[in-house]
Amino acid sequence: MEKVVEMRGITKVFPGVRANDDVNFELAKGEIHVLLGENGAGKTTLMNILYGLYQPDSGEIYVNGKKVDIKTPGDAIKLGIGMVHQHFMLVHNFTVAENIILGKEPKKGITVNMKQAIQDVKKLADLYGFKIDPEAIIEDITVGQQQKVEILKALYRGADILILDEPTAVLTPQEIEELGVILKNLVKEGKSIILITHKLKEVMSMSDRVTIVRRGKVIDTVRTSETSIDRLAEMMVGRKVSLKIDKAPAKPGKVVLEIKDLRAQDHRGLPVLKGVNLEVRSGEILGIAGVDGNGQSELIEVITGLRKSTGGKFILNGKDLTGKSPREIIEAGIAHIPEDRHKRGLVLKYSLAENAVLGKHYAAPFAKGIMMNYARIKEYARTLIRDFDVRTPNEEVMASALSGGNQQKMVAAREINKDPELLIAAQPTRGLDVGAIEYIHKRLVMERDRGRAVLLVSLELDEILNLSDRIAVIYDGEIVGILDAKNATENELGILMAGGSLKNKKEGGIV
Amino acid sequence: MDNASLPVVVALMAATLRQATPLILASLGGVFSERSGVVNIGLDGIMTCGAFFGVYGSYKTGSPAMGILFAIIAGMIVSSIHAFLSIHLKADQVVSGVAINLFSGALTSYLLLVLFNRQGQTDGVNALTYPKAFMRGIPVIGGFLSELNWYVFMAIILVFVTYFILYKTSLGLRIRAVGEHPKAADTLGVNVYAIRYLCVILSGALGGLAGASLSLGTTNLFREGMVSGRGFIALAAMIFGGWRPFGAMWASILFAFADAFQIVAQGFGWAIPYQFYSALPYILTMIALAGFVGKTTAPAADGVPYTKGER
Numbered sequence: 001m002e003k004v005v006e007m008r009g010i011t012k013v014f015p016g017v018r019a020n021d022d023v024n025f026e027l028a029k030g031e032i033h034v035l036l037g038e039n040g041a042g043k044t045t046l047m048n049i050l051y052g053l054y055q056p057d058s059g060e061i062y063v064n065g066k067k068v069d070i071k072t073p074g075d076a077i078k079l080g081i082g083m084v085h086q087h088f089m090l091v092h093n094f095t096v097a098e099n100i101i102l103g104k105e106p107k108k109g110i111t112v113n114m115k116q117a118i119q120d121v122k123k124l125a126d127l128y129g130f131k132i133d134p135e136a137i138i139e140d141i142t143v144g145q146q147q148k149v150e151i152l153k154a155l156y157r158g159a160d161i162l163i164l165d166e167p168t169a170v171l172t173p174q175e176i177e178e179l180g181v182i183l184k185n186l187v188k189e190g191k192s193i194i195l196i197t198h199k200l201k202e203v204m205s206m207s208d209r210v211t212i213v214r215r216g217k218v219i220d221t222v223r224t225s226e227t228s229i230d231r232l233a234e235m236m237v238g239r240k241v242s243l244k245i246d247k248a249p250a251k252p253g254k255v256v257l258e259i260k261d262l263r264a265q266d267h268r269g270l271p272v273l274k275g276v277n278l279e280v281r282s283g284e285i286l287g288i289a290g291v292d293g294n295g296q297s298e299l300i301e302v303i304t305g306l307r308k309s310t311g312g313k314f315i316l317n318g319k320d321l322t323g324k325s326p327r328e329i330i331e332a333g334i335a336h337i338p339e340d341r342h343k344r345g346l347v348l349k350y351s352l353a354e355n356a357v358l359g360k361h362y363a364a365p366f367a368k369g370i371m372m373n374y375a376r377i378k379e380y381a382r383t384l385i386r387d388f389d390v391r392t393p394n395e396e397v398m399a400s401a402l403s404g405g406n407q408q409k410m411v412a413a414r415e416i417n418k419d420p421e422l423l424i425a426a427q428p429t430r431g432l433d434v435g436a437i438e439y440i441h442k443r444l445v446m447e448r449d450r451g452r453a454v455l456l457v458s459l460e461l462d463e464i465l466n467l468s469d470r471i472a473v474i475y476d477g478e479i480v481g482i483l484d485a486k487n488a489t490e491n492e493l494g495i496l497m498a499g500g501s502l503k504n505k506k507e508g509g510i511v
Numbered sequence: 512m513d514n515a516s517l518p519v520v521v522a523l524m525a526a527t528l529r530q531a532t533p534l535i536l537a538s539l540g541g542v543f544s545e546r547s548g549v550v551n552i553g554l555d556g557i558m559t560c561g562a563f564f565g566v567y568g569s570y571k572t573g574s575p576a577m578g579i580l581f582a583i584i585a586g587m588i589v590s591s592i593h594a595f596l597s598i599h600l601k602a603d604q605v606v607s608g609v610a611i612n613l614f615s616g617a618l619t620s621y622l623l624l625v626l627f628n629r630q631g632q633t634d635g636v637n638a639l640t641y642p643k644a645f646m647r648g649i650p651v652i653g654g655f656l657s658e659l660n661w662y663v664f665m666a667i668i669l670v671f672v673t674y675f676i677l678y679k680t681s682l683g684l685r686i687r688a689v690g691e692h693p694k695a696a697d698t699l700g701v702n703v704y705a706i707r708y709l710c711v712i713l714s715g716a717l718g719g720l721a722g723a724s725l726s727l728g729t730t731n732l733f734r735e736g737m738v739s740g741r742g743f744i745a746l747a748a749m750i751f752g753g754w755r756p757f758g759a760m761w762a763s764i765l766f767a768f769a770d771a772f773q774i775v776a777q778g779f780g781w782a783i784p785y786q787f788y789s790a791l792p793y794i795l796t797m798i799a800l801a802g803f804v805g806k807t808t809a810p811a812a813d814g815v816p817y818t819k820g821e822r
Contacts, residue, residue, distance in 0.1 A: 051698070053819075073697060077699070085698065089694055089695035089698045089699075090692070091695055091696075092692070094688065094691070098684060099695075101684075102685065102688050102699050103696070103699035103700050104700075105681035107681060111680055112679065112680060112681050112684055153699070157699075
């Protein structure tokens with residue numbers, strides 16, 4: 001077995017975290033090797049070191065048997081290493097070709113030879129079977145295509161070793177399958193691939209070997225064919241985990257939220273919601289599935305009063321809330337766990353106690369006139385911290401000091417404790433580790449069982465499938481199908497999410 | 512100037528271009544700096560330094576060409592302070608820019624005393640000679656050309672040069688990438704810091720030249736406060752022009768037109784208070800910015816310091 005990359009004894013310390021602790025990792029020629037671990041386990045840090053974005057505090061790197069010193073991405077590129085980052089590194093208002101040639105431009109005299117660039121990109125795309133228009137602007141193409149641009153960027157620079165960081169996070173199931181084929185083709189062409197992921201299913205279907213990382217340390221490297229999902233999950237988390245959520249069948253009651261032909265525009269004034277119709281009942285979790293950017297964020301913003309609608313209406317328990325202010329909406333009984341806890345869930349530079357009462361800070365018992373009652377606020381925060389198992393020294397630390405999982409628990413605690421008629425949970429487990437995910441899921445199911453209506457929006461299909469009672473698929477600003485979660489399959493959802501139709505497939509799935 | 516022999520419209524057009532020249536040059540400086548992601552609010556101060564050192568260079572060497580060189584170098588030195596503060600030390604770019612504006616005003620009045628032993632303004636120095644009579648001899652547009660100066664031509668040529676660099680060369684592609692998404696550029700081996708240094712120092716060179724065009728180009732002397740906010744108007748022109756060289760040029764010309772018009776219009780003898788004419792350039796600037804700025808978008812990473820290896 002020929003080793004193309006070998007990393008020995010890599011240690012990297014960030015303020016307060018040992019991101020990599022004496023890590024050994026090797027990549028064989030022509031294999032797909034998965035780096036598996038939870039968020040924050042140190043997978044990306046390790047690969048950023050290999051790509052020259054970080055410098056290790058100690059350890060050695062060998063590429064093709066030679067000891068190397070990778071100081072910048074430029075060095076890595078020269079060694080034939082290419083990286084596709086989780087958050088795409090694309091200039092959004094450049095064309096596909098411009099993004100690919102950036103830093104290695106074909107020249108004609110002192111100018112960039114754009115014609116040559118477009119030709120080169122086309123040739124490269126054809127070679128690997130990518131369908132892509134070199135002259136398209138990045139912001140106009142789909143996320144799946146953007147990812148292909150990223151891969152082409154690496155190949156254009158002659159990469160033989162490809163690192164892909166969480167490549168499937170933003171793709172539909174069909175696009176994931178397509179990616180699998182692309183990767184197999186690349187391996188056939190003699191490339192070696194490192195795949196960073198925390199999704200176990202993809203590990204099993206895509207990889208040859210797996211290296212499991214936990215809290216900065218390598219736990220083991222195993223052959224995929226000799227392991228199982230449960231075994232991998234246990235190594236990743238460090239204990240036995242249940243990947244299935246236990247929940248009783250839903251007992252849906254009356255309609256709590258009714259959305260009728262709701263329309264809205266995005267920040268550029270283009271329509272993003274094109275007549276959404278939806279009902280959410282008490283005692284059920286309605287999941288909205290869809291590829292990012294199809295209107296789910298805007299839908300939530302409209303229902304929570306953060307965005308103006310341009311048509312239609314939404315009704316909570318018979319009361320029309322269209323166009324009402326966020327405060328009126330909160331008081332009417334809608335609580336909201338926002339998709340971005342840093343931007344909208346918390347004021348990071350406020351204490352936990354202050355964060356705990358946001359949204360009801362203005363009313364008794366937390367305020368009297370213009371005075372805040374800090375004794376009551378702190379007492380209340382302590383209750384939330386205890387009830388939701390938020391790991392923090394006390395209620396006076398700033399929200400920014402907590403880990404992502406504990407921050408999210410704090411947001412969930414505050415919103416659930418508002419005792420709402422409708423609880424909106426937008427990507428409630430984004431970036432959380434398995435333990436915290438389990439906990440948040442349990443609380444959402446508890447709320448359902450208490451007879452609340454829960455509207456769940458998630459980009460993680462597994463989360464939607466596991467948690468929801470009914471699943472609505474949003475595509476291009478419309479609800480294109482509503483499925484019963486018991487009968488829905490990933491494949492059906494994938495077709496709907498990509499704008500396809502189930503009509504000629506079978507009739508049974510649609511409720 | 513014997514305006515009397517020229518139709519008012521021609522005089523107005525020529526005056527517009529003369530007034531626009533410092534604005535165009537400085538706004539091109541702004542385009543370079545901000546396209547690479549560094550807000551350069553210090554352009555006003557850089558112009559002040561350019562205006563002073565342009566005069567000083569000509570005074571010292573007797574050659575206005577050397578004066579221009581002095582102005583450019585002074586602009587580059589002052590802007591490299593801004594570059595160091597905002598790129599290397601990641602200081603707040605607006606604060607750094609304001610500091611440069613304050614510093615430049617103080618420095619030039621101090622040097623005025625030390626180098627010229629004068630207060631308020633310098634003596635007149637040699638300026639670039641412009642072949643007025645020859646220009647007037649050119650048929651049809653001769654009258655118009657004779658009212659210009661060399662700086663007008665420099666400014667317009669530099670608009671083309673800036674456009675060429677930004678949109679046709681690999682350097683330009685890299686500059687724009689660094690201003691939009693520095694991390695993307697970094698991961699492709701583009702040196703973000705080097706590009707930003709280059710652009711800020713280039714903006715200093717252009718700002719210095721803009722200052723020289725003001726002092727050497729119009730009055731042959733340096734007077735305290737002669738820049739009088741033109742650096743800021745140039746920034747407004749850059750924004751109004753959508754961070755594009757030609758856009759910035761047209762916006763500069765528009766603002767300069769209002770300025771030139773107020774002078775000409777005061778001679779019309781209309782029954783309007785002259786204060787209205789004086790306010791016209793500012794009113795126009797406000798209308799333009801309020802009405803159109805919403806539709807242009809700044810480079811995404813404009814004003815955001817780049818930190819390598821940030822989590």
